[in-house]
Amino acid sequence: MLPVVLLAAGCQESDFDLDTFDSTSAEADIRYCRFLDPSMLKVEADTLLQVFSENIEVSVSIDADLTDITPYFVLNDGASIFMQGEDGEWNVPADGVSRDFSAGPLEYMVVSPNGKSHHLYTLGFNCREVATDFHFEYSELKNSNPSARPNYYIWKEFDASGDYRFTWATGNAGYSMSRGSALPEDYPTSPCEGVNSGKGVKLTTCSTGPFGERLGMPIAAGNIFLGEFDVSNALIDACASTLFGVPFSSKPLKLRGYMSYKPALDFRGPDNKPVENMADSCDIYAVLYRNVDSRGQSIMLNGHDIMSSPNIVAMARIDDKLAAGTDGEWEYFEVGFDYETYGNNLNMDILKEYGYNLAFVASSSRGGAEFYGAVGSVLRLDEVEIVCDVVDDTEDVQVPSTQSDRKF
Template sequence: MKRYFYTLPLLAATLTLSSCFKEEPLNSECDITHVSLHTDNPLATFYQLSDTARDVLSTDSLISFEVRRDHEADLSLLTPTLQLTPGAKAVMTGSEVDNATGGKWYYQVVSEDGHWHRNYTVEVRPMARMTNDTVRFDFEHYELEPKGHYYVWHILRNDGSSAGDWANGNPGFSLSMGSAKPDEYPTAPLADGYDGAAVKLTTRSTGPFGAMVNKRIAAGNLFIGTFDMASALTDAMKATHFGQVFDRQPMKLTGYYTYQPGTTFQDPKGNTVADRTDQAAIYAVLYRNHDDQGNAVTLYGDNVKTSPQIVAIADMGMVKPTKEWTPFSIDFNYLSDIDLDLLKQRGYSLTIVFSSSADGDQFEGAIGSTLCVDKVRLVCKKEQ
């Protein structure tokens, strides 16, 4: 299990010097870092060649692969190939495979020093095309993560199974403010929303540690994609991986919101910027998830609105402050035509993004800015 240590330069130098005089301890990490699946004819089973392999984030315990509903391979013949952190060992503890419903392989990974272990599930799931013209996001399905530090949200299908998770920056906030209570994190549930539960996004101070590295604020955010905690300190822009595969043509993003900006806008060094008022962000992006050479593409914080892979954007722009639940409706602006064949081959990905501070990724904003969102709908083009 990955653990992160933050020390002053003097302590770091002391530890470096002491390592010259004693043996390096055995590795205590017990992570799967990469999984691949082999089949003789991958395009008869998977939608894209890149779908056969997956990097694994340090926070992942469920590793999912999607195959064609009419796949030709015998899924029982698939054997996951695992890459592990140095010295770790993996043992398969069970499996269950059905060609119609998919398969699961269960692993326990034990660290080199033998003191730590993690349980993983590798899942293969046959996927049919989405049939609904309107995708609903009501933020009712949330829970505390396994350690109980902060909340996570799930996106569910009509049959109740998980279609993935909403990601947010709470894992990064935990590195600097680990003593915070779950409701004090930037992204938290709001029990009394527009209709049932909503999500509450608040720009928070990251405390003394954040001040040391000029990352003094953490904007409340929620987005479709994944958050890579390993990159949160070294390259914050690469920590946010935007998008999941989407096989319909989105036309409009709607929902309800409230927004109140914080009183004092500050730059990354903590200086007050007197003539600036914080702004929230509400937008969605549809993009091609492979380049012209067939390489898989993911958008990050530094190109989520500028990548040449982008096909359409729905951006609210100015999010007017309001204490009352207020409806919003944003049309998608298409920069190029949709390739319907590519759409059927799951060649597009979509993200929806909410943030209490639009420039929070630059660590600029106002502590206390609060954006609440509920009853979000993604309206897609009806197919004949």
């Protein structure tokens, strides 16, 4: 069961007209980012980077000069891209313009050919290993339409020195697309009080209303993960719209942290009818997988294959008992990475070159991919950590001889 948030979650008949809505319409979007210097990238295949989210993250090498990066953009036909000028107006052409990204992500505005549609993006570069301790302390309000009020939360992680590390992916951007009138606290992913002090993150399974029910997608599980949302694919293939993982160069050993889960009682299926003798459960897991296919092409696992791909090397996942609930009380969890089940050796040379991706995923309904769940189920997370080993350069991690000898 894959935890998936329906990006068109929680809309109401007054918010969307199913008969006239065109899910392929994208007049003011960035389709690709292009970089002329492949040596600065952790994964050289990303010189032409397909854009799935309005929060664009690019992993670059440790010695990349973040003060002088020149991105190029492929937009929808006739669209234009701008950055803010000194007067605060979005009137400075931005394609192929060098900028200083050392302080964190910068904003870009894409304008449709007729000037009526605007889409705000952020572009950031990360030259460090992705953080492995997640605190969920810093959230901010955002809206991809700068002329509208900010109406959903995004999360960023910073290190102890206050330096930016990365931005989490959630389903909130899609929820905004379908229900722009919702309050930020009513979105599937929102802030909450942490386990001790500070903040955590709350994931709530929500109803998609009449619109979602007509599509056979009556519930939306709240989630948060390392990766990207392909918002444009949300109404076509919800599973394919969740892209999991980021390049990683350490060997993960354990997944641990604090969780609180209270499932709601009215468990339903994709036909929005009650399912007898079934109860909702949450999901928290991490996956290490090879990030190229057999042709050497860069890949990201998605909601269809994150549990079944032959590229998986190891996985850590909470057990069924803990996933069933903690009666709303905070509990500590710790689970090791299983390197034996999947039959793939972990190649240390490939690992050092960021040839694997690490995915972390949490969802308020484990059956969300098939639209099974209970509206009102709530999962809270805080102080999550992926414990890693110091990589030994001299040998690979071998699976038992009864497993496949396939190397990645």
